[in-house]
Amino acid sequence: MADNNIDTELDLAGVLDEDDSSWLAELETALVEECDFGSLRNICKGRAVPDHLRAEVWQICLGTVGKDALSSFDGLYDMDGQSQVRSDCKSLVDKLGNEEEDKVSIVSDLETIVTLYCKSRGLKYASSNGWMDVLQVLLTVKMSPSELYNTFYAILNKFVPNECKYQGKPFHLFRLLLQYHDPELCSYLDTRRVTPDLYTMSWFNSLFGGVCGLRVCQVMWDVIFQHADPFLELFMGLVILVNARDTILETKDQSKEEIIDLITSFPQALEVDDVEDFCSLAQYYAQKTPQSFRRDYQLSMFGGSVVSHKEPEDSTSLMYSLCLSVSGEELLQANKGTPLVEDAVRFFVVDCRPAEQYNNEHLTTAFHLDANLMLQSPEEFSYAVQALFAAQAQALAAGSAAAGEHLCFLGSGREEEDQYVNMVVANILQKGKQYVSTAKGGYPALHNILKATSENGVPDLVASHEAADTKNSSGDGSAVLGNRGEGEAGTSKYFSKAILGRLSGVVKSKSAEMKEKLANYIKNDGTGDKHVSSAERGGKRYRNMANVFTIGDDEEGEEGSGADSEEDDEQKETVSLDTWVQKADVLYSCRCKEIRTNGHSFPSYLLVTSSHLYVLREIPSRKGMAHIQARRALSSIVKITSKKRQPELITFKYGTHEEDGFHVTDMHRFYIPTASDATRVIKQQIMKVLDALDS
Amino acid sequence: MTEVLFKVIIIGDPTVGKTSFVQKYVNDSFRRDYKMTIGVDFALKVIKWSEKCNIKLQLWDIAGQERFTSMTRVYYKDAHACLVMFDLTQKGTFQNSVKWKKDLDQKCTLMDGSPVPCLLLANKCDDIERREVTQDEIEDMCKEHDFLGWSETSVKDGIMIEESMGFLIEEMMAKHAELEGFSESFQTNTSSALKLGKEEGGKPSGSNCQC
Numbered sequence: 001m002a003d004n005n006i007d008t009e010l011d012l013a014g015v016l017d018e019d020d021s022s023w024l025a026e027l028e029t030a031l032v033e034e035c036d037f038g039s040l041r042n043i044c045k046g047r048a049v050p051d052h053l054r055a056e057v058w059q060i061c062l063g064t065v066g067k068d069a070l071s072s073f074d075g076l077y078d079m080d081g082q083s084q085v086r087s088d089c090k091s092l093v094d095k096l097g098n099e100e101e102d103k104v105s106i107v108s109d110l111e112t113i114v115t116l117y118c119k120s121r122g123l124k125y126a127s128s129n130g131w132m133d134v135l136q137v138l139l140t141v142k143m144s145p146s147e148l149y150n151t152f153y154a155i156l157n158k159f160v161p162n163e164c165k166y167q168g169k170p171f172h173l174f175r176l177l178l179q180y181h182d183p184e185l186c187s188y189l190d191t192r193r194v195t196p197d198l199y200t201m202s203w204f205n206s207l208f209g210g211v212c213g214l215r216v217c218q219v220m221w222d223v224i225f226q227h228a229d230p231f232l233e234l235f236m237g238l239v240i241l242v243n244a245r246d247t248i249l250e251t252k253d254q255s256k257e258e259i260i261d262l263i264t265s266f267p268q269a270l271e272v273d274d275v276e277d278f279c280s281l282a283q284y285y286a287q288k289t290p291q292s293f294r295r296d297y298q299l300s301m302f303g304g305s306v307v308s309h310k311e312p313e314d315s316t317s318l319m320y321s322l323c324l325s326v327s328g329e330e331l332l333q334a335n336k337g338t339p340l341v342e343d344a345v346r347f348f349v350v351d352c353r354p355a356e357q358y359n360n361e362h363l364t365t366a367f368h369l370d371a372n373l374m375l376q377s378p379e380e381f382s383y384a385v386q387a388l389f390a391a392q393a394q395a396l397a398a399g400s401a402a403a404g405e406h407l408c409f410l411g412s413g414r415e416e417e418d419q420y421v422n423m424v425v426a427n428i429l430q431k432g433k434q435y436v437s438t439a440k441g442g443y444p445a446l447h448n449i450l451k452a453t454s455e456n457g458v459p460d461l462v463a464s465h466e467a468a469d470t471k472n473s474s475g476d477g478s479a480v481l482g483n484r485g486e487g488e489a490g491t492s493k494y495f496s497k498a499i500l501g502r503l504s505g506v507v508k509s510k511s512a513e514m515k516e517k518l519a520n521y522i523k524n525d526g527t528g529d530k531h532v533s534s535a536e537r538g539g540k541r542y543r544n545m546a547n548v549f550t551i552g553d554d555e556e557g558e559e560g561s562g563a564d565s566e567e568d569d570e571q572k573e574t575v576s577l578d579t580w581v582q583k584a585d586v587l588y589s590c591r592c593k594e595i596r597t598n599g600h601s602f603p604s605y606l607l608v609t610s611s612h613l614y615v616l617r618e619i620p621s622r623k624g625m626a627h628i629q630a631r632r633a634l635s636s637i638v639k640i641t642s643k644k645r646q647p648e649l650i651t652f653k654y655g656t657h658e659e660d661g662f663h664v665t666d667m668h669r670f671y672i673p674t675a676s677d678a679t680r681v682i683k684q685q686i687m688k689v690l691d692a693l694d695s
Numbered sequence: 696m697t698e699v700l701f702k703v704i705i706i707g708d709p710t711v712g713k714t715s716f717v718q719k720y721v722n723d724s725f726r727r728d729y730k731m732t733i734g735v736d737f738a739l740k741v742i743k744w745s746e747k748c749n750i751k752l753q754l755w756d757i758a759g760q761e762r763f764t765s766m767t768r769v770y771y772k773d774a775h776a777c778l779v780m781f782d783l784t785q786k787g788t789f790q791n792s793v794k795w796k797k798d799l800d801q802k803c804t805l806m807d808g809s810p811v812p813c814l815l816l817a818n819k820c821d822d823i824e825r826r827e828v829t830q831d832e833i834e835d836m837c838k839e840h841d842f843l844g845w846s847e848t849s850v851k852d853g854i855m856i857e858e859s860m861g862f863l864i865e866e867m868m869a870k871h872a873e874l875e876g877f878s879e880s881f882q883t884n885t886s887s888a889l890k891l892g893k894e895e896g897g898k899p900s901g902s903n904c905q906c
Binding site for chain 2: 187190191319320322374375378415419422423425426427429430
């Protein structure tokens, strides 16, 4: 298999596709033809590139081709701290172990680069700013001094956040992102006063150059530059933390400093063959996050011009933010129709305004939770919150238009009233609820957008006072959602809307029966939202189990070919998910995501029968329906592997057993939240099948 | 039956024991492990004051972490009384009590413009070995910065919790009666300045306990 003459080191690293190196030839041709960034991206598809092409690829990605900024250097090494620059450059070069005669010129090149950079940006050099770490990675890629300068400049400009300093803005944002995805972990670190600036500084100020190995950085940068998303590194940091959450949560007896050192060093453990998964997980988290923060902070956080972009109140507002905030546009957009992107964020809107405002006009899909209830009757409030979670779970189960894993709290946009909304949000956060945000500008912001986009007055997403009246009498305004022309999913929507209507009615009425009713709702809520974390904990178990299969780290490059070639959904059989999952011969089923090598993921179900493994892929446009994506004999599974640092990522390899071992013919990769259970059941079944074959 | 509603806020540096205090007072429970309060927490306690009167006590447990200060200030509004708490085993929290008090007085007053009655609580008095603040120091600060009084407490051992709150409630009830009169007399004339002056020097260290 390894007859492709590609870079051996990378081959070992397992990041390159063994079977398909045709894209490499394509890439080489494209580079000769001086292709643009877009076509480069299409060819590379987020993959690591071979060493000898790296310099060119990076420059195209960073848009530095053909620039010559270095010649504008005045040749004077006369800034403040020049000697510091010189000695840092020298010790960097000493570390690299070049030939003695080369050293002097490299040191001088580096000093020139740093000096010019400082001068042209009006910055002061400081040893702790991470520049040397960036340069160290860049030096491993063969470039001329001028190219080196341009890439260095572009990286700092595009990918290293401004204000990478103690209590800087990026770290507050990072904390909010962490809180959004893992509130428990965030609360623990806050409690221990371990703020992100204390441990992520060396990650973010050098794009992990200061903490990861050089090879790891190269591959990681390949991916980062291709994605051209400066926020990706924040999500990478997030993946690192979330991955190590159990370790972190066990530091109760350690000092703050020990915890900081521990966390800071986590990325060191990354290995080259982890990078691909690491990056796709980071993207996964990025997708699972409301996007509004990007627009809010892109300009001020990246692009270097620190001095001109000074917005002090912006930084403090981030610091004092209770949680992420979502713009009205995103909120409305996200819940419109079927999501275009898998994993896209969908919101469950919680309207916290006083009852009279809510009754006057509200989103039809919103759940009403009067913030004042918290003050007036804490007990009823806690029931209302339980009802909220129950309603959310039911809406999700029913696939309703109101459904969303992401809770977005909506206030009136007036500080006076919204202080109580904040109180509610704080309370929910205190409960450790994941995916909590607030709507920026409150209801008025939504109202204005809807008014602007809808020509005929009351938009169909809104139940206004008059509409609400008829709604109550005629049994749940059929008009509102039906209008959106999504007839096929209609029944489930009405169903859940009815529940929502009842629930918010109940909450408002504050009647004594409420507890009873709610208790019933809550009982039904067995399947609520499960944290990925529980699976992560479970994930450890199976790795220690000895057995015929290699369950351990993926060792070799194994981008399957077959699984990716079957894109023609048309020919797939369409079935009802429920029916299939409940079939008598299905021994085990679980939700999962099929992960393609191109980074795409598809929500799917994995079904195990006594003889076969089925992959049912959900059809986004048809709720409850799925394509049978694959049907594999259990006996054809030759290997099940997982990633050490991401036990939910499971790869199945299919093939045949030969005398000299097994031959892999195809593979599937999944993100399975319940990985340990799933693999256990599958292994058991395979054993049974094999036993039966033997006897 | 009348019902009087009082809003009491509790402020002070992080980890001094504000949340524990509220939990102990309202639910009679104590948890050893510390968990940061996000923003503001809230508890309600109804007290039978007399045959004719119930007191509904809103306890606003305000996060001490600086992260939340800009957000939590709004919760000072309309407070009838305040507890400023510090940790006897961390001198810094004692010194910061002054900041918290000043912050409060800057941000809000009672209806009649007088400062919000404020009790200084010196928590963790059970930990004698690690104690860093003397009673004289507390007494001095209390006088200098117009606290109503001060008391050592131990939320852990349940020392002086009820007593402190009882003292504060008495104070609020007295003020309540006075303000009732005040708002009546407000329309007709303004003799409040005199009244206020009298009140201000009032009963300083009434609750001063020696535990």
